[in-house]
Amino acid sequence: MHHPAEITLRPYCDEDFAAVCAVHDQARSDELRGSCDPRAFVPLAQDVADTDDFVRSQKHVACVGKRVIGFVGVDGVYISWLYIDPAFYGRGMGQRLLQLGIELAGPGAWTICLSGNARAIALYQRAGFAITRTFAGENAGYPCTCVRLDLQPALPDAGDADRCAAATPHLPQAAQ
Numbered sequence: 068m069h070h071p072a073e074i075t076l077r078p079y080c081d082e083d084f085a086a087v088c089a090v091h092d093q094a095r096s097d098e099l100r101g102s103c104d105p106r107a108f109v110p111l112a113q114d115v116a117d118t119d120d121f122v123r124s125q126k127h128v129a130c131v132g133k134r135v136i137g138f139v140g141v142d143g144v145y146i147s148w149l150y151i152d153p154a155f156y157g158r159g160m161g162q163r164l165l166q167l168g169i170e171l172a173g174p175g176a177w178t179i180c181l182s183g184n185a186r187a188i189a190l191y192q193r194a195g196f197a198i199t200r201t202f203a204g205e206n207a208g209y210p211c212t213c214v215r216l217d218l219q220p221a222l223p224d225a226g227d228a229d230r231c232a233a234a235t236p237h238l239p240q241a242a243q
Contacts, residue, residue, distance in 0.1 A: 175218070
């Protein structure tokens with residue numbers, strides 16, 4: 068088993084495209100399961116619209132040695148891509164790549180998942196995202212249901228409220 072310390076995150080380079088396509092294509096059936104007809108699967112290298120979105124996104128890859136095992140892409144504040152090689156599920160790679168995606172996207176980060184992709188939705192929710200909308204969509208011409216998840220602002224704890232109250236100047240009350 069590989070430990071997270073053995074994983075490196077680095078910016079994507081054009082030479083990574085074939086490896087990223089392999090990761091996407093291996094994980095895509097898991098993404099579609101329970102959400103969309105499996106015939107909606109189109110290999111990334113053959114999907115013109117997705118390839119255009121991919122090129123536009125700022126991307127980073129996770130590697131074990133030189134092997135690409137996952138990637139994240141961000142387009143503005145939209146986390147547009149997050150895929151992990153299924154052989155590396157459950158090892159914290161999704162969390163590490165998502166954290167990097169959040170750092171790149173900033174506080175307005177959001178994403179879209181297929182509604183049946185419980186594993187991905189749970190990952191985003193653990194990172195502070197909440198489902199803000201459910202809507203009908205399509206994937207390669209097949210109907211599906213999607214959810215939009217938005218990063219929620221951190222709520223102050225009680226200590227923050229006490230510090231805020233202590234730092235707020237007391238203004239005189241209006242005369243009655």
